Amino acid sequence: MRNLIVVLGLLLAPAWADEPYKEYTPAEHFEPHVSGDSQLTGTYRYWKDPTKLDLRLAGHPDDSWKLNWKHLDYPFNKEMHAGHLALDRGLVLFNKLNRSGTFKNCLVMYRLNGQYVTTLRGLRTHFPAYRTDLRRVAGLEEVIEHCAALEGETLQNGSYDNSAVSIYIASQSLGMPIKIDVSSGPLREAWKRGERLFHQKVGRNNMSCASCHVGRVGQSLRATVVTSPYGDAAHYPVYRDRFGITSLHVRFAQCSLDLGFNALKPGSPAYTDVEVFLTALTNGYPVSVPSERP
Amino acid sequence: MHTIWRVILVTFLCGSPLGYGYTPGEMVDSKIPTKTLMPKVKVDSGRLEWVPYAMDLSPWPTLGEDDPRAIPRPQLAQYVAPLRGDAVRGRMIAMDTRRGNCVTCHEIPGEDWPGTFGRKLNHYKQMRMSDADIYQQIYDVRITAPRAEMPPFGALGILSDQDIRDVVAYLQSLE
Numbered sequence: 001m002r003n004l005i006v007v008l009g010l011l012l013a014p015a016w017a018d019e020p021y022k023e024y025t026p027a028e029h030f031e032p033h034v035s036g037d038s039q040l041t042g043t044y045r046y047w048k049d050p051t052k053l054d055l056r057l058a059g060h061p062d063d064s065w066k067l068n069w070k071h072l073d074y075p076f077n078k079e080m081h082a083g084h085l086a087l088d089r090g091l092v093l094f095n096k097l098n099r100s101g102t103f104k105n106c107l108v109m110y111r112l113n114g115q116y117v118t119t120l121r122g123l124r125t126h127f128p129a130y131r132t133d134l135r136r137v138a139g140l141e142e143v144i145e146h147c148a149a150l151e152g153e154t155l156q157n158g159s160y161d162n163s164a165v166s167i168y169i170a171s172q173s174l175g176m177p178i179k180i181d182v183s184s185g186p187l188r189e190a191w192k193r194g195e196r197l198f199h200q201k202v203g204r205n206n207m208s209c210a211s212c213h214v215g216r217v218g219q220s221l222r223a224t225v226v227t228s229p230y231g232d233a234a235h236y237p238v239y240r241d242r243f244g245i246t247s248l249h250v251r252f253a254q255c256s257l258d259l260g261f262n263a264l265k266p267g268s269p270a271y272t273d274v275e276v277f278l279t280a281l282t283n284g285y286p287v288s289v290p291s292e293r294p
Numbered sequence: 295m296h297t298i299w300r301v302i303l304v305t306f307l308c309g310s311p312l313g314y315g316y317t318p319g320e321m322v323d324s325k326i327p328t329k330t331l332m333p334k335v336k337v338d339s340g341r342l343e344w345v346p347y348a349m350d351l352s353p354w355p356t357l358g359e360d361d362p363r364a365i366p367r368p369q370l371a372q373y374v375a376p377l378r379g380d381a382v383r384g385r386m387i388a389m390d391t392r393r394g395n396c397v398t399c400h401e402i403p404g405e406d407w408p409g410t411f412g413r414k415l416n417h418y419k420q421m422r423m424s425d426a427d428i429y430q431q432i433y434d435v436r437i438t439a440p441r442a443e444m445p446p447f448g449a450l451g452i453l454s455d456q457d458i459r460d461v462v463a464y465l466q467s468l469e
Contacts (some may be wrong), residue, residue: 009356020364022355025443090337155304160335197357203443204354204452206365215443216411223407244335250342253321253333257347260445261356262322262330266342270358 023201025210030195032182032280037230041217042223043068047231051075065218065225073235073288074174083167083239083290086160090168093161097151106147107169109133124170124287125179130186137190139275141166141247142267155203158266159249163237166247168238170289176233178287182280194277197270198229204260209274233275233282235291242276248275322352339409354397354450368440369449377425377459377466384464389456394453395460399444403468412444418468428462 029037037044046054047070057063058071071077097103108118109132127140134146141157144165148155155162182191199210212226219226237247243254249266252274256263265270321331321344330351331344355363388396389405400415402409408414423431431438432450447453453461 020362023365026441030379060368075370084384085376103305154340156342158333158335159340160337161340163335195358197390200357201365202357204351206442207445212411219410220407221409221411224305244337250333250335256357257332260351261354262351263332263360264356265320266333268320268358270356270360274357286469 023206024196025199025214027195027199027206028210028214030277030281032191033283034231034281034285037068037228040214040230041228044230045216050288056074062225065227068228069229069232070294071259072293073291077292079292081290081292082245083237083292086164086237086245087167087171087237087290089136089161089264090164090166090171093165094168097148097165101149102149104152106133107143109113120169120172122173122176122276124289125172125176128180128187128190128272128279137186137272137276139248139267139272140169141249142272144169145267148231156266158247158253160245163245163247163250166237167245167290171209171289173287174289175286177284178279178282180276180279180283182276185260187276190276191275191280194273197274198277202261203256207259209255209259229278230281231285233279235288235293237289239290239292240294241292248278296343297334349451352411358453363393366449368436368446369434370437371426371448373426373429373433375425377463379456379459379461379463381460381464381467384460384462387461388464412442415465416468418465422467425466428465429458432458432461434452 004178028040031039035044035048043066045066046057046066048072050073053067053071053076055071064071093252104120107120107223108123124140128137130136131138131143134143138146141162144162145155145157146235150163180187182188195248196207197246197285198213199208201208201211209229212221213229217228219224233248236251237245237253240246243250246254247266250267250269252271321333322329323331323344323346326346328346328348328350331351332347334342334343334345354359355365363433385402387394388402391398396402396415397405397407397408399411400413401410402415427438432453434446435442435444436446436449445452448455448458
């Protein structure tokens, strides 16, 4: 008996080992609603209504950031760009995947206020959500990958086709405000983890997301002005001139490499938690897809 | 006896890194010299491609609770006089985005688009700081200014001892 306890103690010792030393940027208070930006940067009043942007700031290199780049979203930006081509591709792919109707049934398989959602309209505003089939919180791109695999198609998270279907589904909710509830349940756990990860210092430069996106919004890294974390999730997947159609997790991967650590796979738990955090910071802002950014 | 088995089960489940079947830093290819990969989106493809990145970022911890590596704690630099730094080489290091990368955050003379994160370094000699203090500031800023967001270049192994000496010599030459 004594030998058994000794052996078990040795086996379990790693589980009780000290936590590795990690650093965190001092935490700010974040509101799970886009209006919290008025406490963080004070620019919310310039861009809160996408139909009434204060255009005196657009085009000026030092002031464009105050509009949070919303002048590149619909309805102000009605120009044709590759995001629209991706939308067309998404429509074609969606119809191909949904030939028998099971793809759409798979997408809507989550509970909202105790009931299963049944339509595509408004679907984008409720993601990330807790999925009863995957039994964890998942973003829209991950669910598309999972449901497409059930149809026998490969649409990897972050790939062009996956982002195209995501843009198509999001466009069915154009103009509707993002609305995820992080007050309780698995989403609240993901929100808290995401907030913690947002402040975790990592990588070659020992910086966190918050190093730039909290303390230094409006200041510039060389020629790039840092943006507010509020309101960003509403325009993803986005067409970026240099990188093509970029989903939110691929954007995280690109930013991870800039910060100086190996990118994680799109769909990984850390990125999903940060996605929940950023989407909650966009609560109340309308979906504006397809959009473009420089 | 039952309690012991329950404790063991719970400990293993909570402490297990295999919860999602995923390894942090998965985007690494040991067959290429720089090991690190970056995502590349290919139009009309259902697959995300990964191409070599310019730098190997494997030594440094990734985001997330799954990566068990610790960050080096704030360290005092072991600086030994005399400086013996080359100011010309120091400027090259400061402008190089893969090494010192100072211009991304600081303004230094002759740079058109400096960053505004950190203070301007234009007339650094007028600050009258000693070589040892500047060396510590670059080696590990967490000792001198704990709330700064500057990378600890020496503690994290970004710049070598001679590199930091060269940058100090460059800064001390800015009238």
